[in-house]
Amino acid sequence: MFDFLKKKLNEVVKKVTDKVAPKEKEKKAKPKKEKETFTSKIVKAFTEINVSSEKVDEIFQEIEIDLLEADVAVEAIDKIKEDLKKEIVGKSIKKSELEKQIRNVFKKTLNEMLDVPKIDLMKKLEKRPTLFVFLGFNGSGKTTTMAKIAYWLQSKKLSCVFAAGDSFRAASIEQLEEHGKKLNVNVIKHQYGADPAAVIFDAVKYAQAKKIDVVLADTAGRTHTNKNLMDQLEKIVRVNKPDLKILVIDSMTGNDIINQCRMFDQAVGVDALVLTKTDVSNKGGSILSAAYVLKKPILFLGTGQSYKDLHEYDPREIAEKLI
């Protein structure tokens, strides 16, 4: 999935290197012996370069497009640019080292960007019952992700129950029930149009009574600009005090991913992310953007359509793949 972004990043490194030190100028003034100060000065002039901040800006005007093409959001691009400036502007760098240096800056930046706080899930799950609420834009894959997490919990010998908190979309409850049937997980539900906060409250009570470990609560997909629905979410949180509010994000999302993350976070506070459909999105930039902008723990990446297709997020693994 990261092939595309990787390709682009490599192109970017090449471009920056070439622009900073154009090849034709590289007539190597053979570094004989560094006796005379004069000669060594020339050698230095030919083999070392000083990059100005303007030069970096100029270069970035072009390579920005390479990164945008990989669905890396503008804010994230700015970060890469600033980091590069910090590391190479005003410093004398040997030409032969330039590419390596730029590559190192990139690696460091990407590591920083991908490095999000961690959550010790198993520790979170020690509470009885633990309540996870799933939020997100319409169609991002909340219900499917919940089912996958139920499967994952079961593999850790933890029992769970679903709360049908999406009482709006037609057949959302039935969809959850079908997953419940397959996974042998009970679904706590009310009628359509019911208050989702109450549904989730009941599910928690049920879990307490039946000694179930985890409550996984679905919510209706919503547009982050819809005030009423965001208020409803706020109520769900206020009434039920979930242990984790998990934002489910479709990794095929373009630049809007930043708005979506931010606005959900502002409304209710997001504790962790799950990025879905990462098996499809070959661009990969969305993960970079989401990780950098929100700086929230990323729990899992959804990597396919069956229950087992859920991978734990490992920033190092991704960074390695990228550069």
Add this chain to the structure above:
Amino acid sequence: MLDFGKKITELISKALGRSTIDRETVESIIKGLQRILLQSDVDVKLVYELSNKIRDRCFKEKVQEGLTLREHVTKVIYEELVNLLGKEKAGLKAKNRIMLLGLYGVGKTTTCGKLVKYFQKHGSKPALIACDYHRPAATEQLRQIAEKLNVPVHIDENKNPFNAVENGLKRFAKNDVIIIDTAGRDALDKELSDELKKIGKIAKPDEVLLVIPADLGRTAGQQAAEFNKLVGITGVIVTKMDGTAKGGAALSSCYATGANVKFIGVGEKLEQLEEYDPVRFVSRILGMGDLEALMEKVKEAELDEDDAKRIMSGKFTLKDFYDQIEGIQKMGPLSGIVEMIPGFSSALPEDLVNIQEAKLKKFKYIIDSMTEKERNEPEIVNSSRIKRIAKGAGVSERDVRELLKQYDLTKKVIKKVGGTASIKRGQLAKLAKKFGLKF
């Protein structure tokens, strides 16, 4: 987030007031445009192709009469985008068979319901066929929607999408619109491809609509092309336009399929489906709110070209003068208009520029009191006619003479400017237009 729409407006504003568009200005506008489009998730290749076209047209094409350069460039950009997205306000006629396609979570099933509602409003009797037996409870979702809208839905008990289509079509032979919901996947895999192809063969749909979400990233073009290969796409529906996403993916999808946007989904309720409107959609992608006003102006300018041409050819009558006065009264002082036109502010006499509001009113009464012949041929107005006109208009003879003098002055200026080779015809027409319509 930077407001790129604002940025491009600024960039384009830079071109304002220049008599010719220089390469540098156009390049900077195009750079800005590229960034906006990339920000809106438009496919990169397409962005370059578009910018080349726009660059070409900006240099080669004559500025439309009545438009400033800034407006001209905006118009070119708009037209190029609309060429892809669709020029006309869209919607759908009651066609027999409509098939909806799209990946997981794009909003196919909800859109089915919205389409039913749309056709009901237009007096049709739609019916639904459920072909998504893959996603849990998808058929149940369609059933609930159908129940809400009180339309029949055909669901195959054995979960066979092909039988569903075949029997559904038979069952709904009397319905004028049949909408077929299909299954999605995370990606278009072999299984889904085969299924869709086969459904397409059985259903022989009149319209195949691809559903894409407004926030879709740069995979859009590729996705659309793949779907198009399976079953030719005839239109695109962009869902979730009520969020903050700009819907640039629609451009890529239209480009990849050659189809136009038909509808946009603007909310979760079943009536929240809008017919595609080119001006509004492009405004949104570019983040420019004033596009609608501009396009209206382009239309107006086209209508008024005849007038402008007549005036340019020297046939400037008192009637035209009257129109100008009306225009000026509506829009503000003449001096502001004159400043807009390069080389013109010095050409107009000071007192013509500073005609007072009250005087303009008087001028109108005077022209109102003239005969048709006098208005068309002001030369014939002699002193006895002046006396009569003054009486009729309730003004002094001096006022009538002043009007005639102002008219003469204006006519001379127009002639003079028209004869100067350095000033293009378009600009003169612009002047004439501005006298009458703008400001």
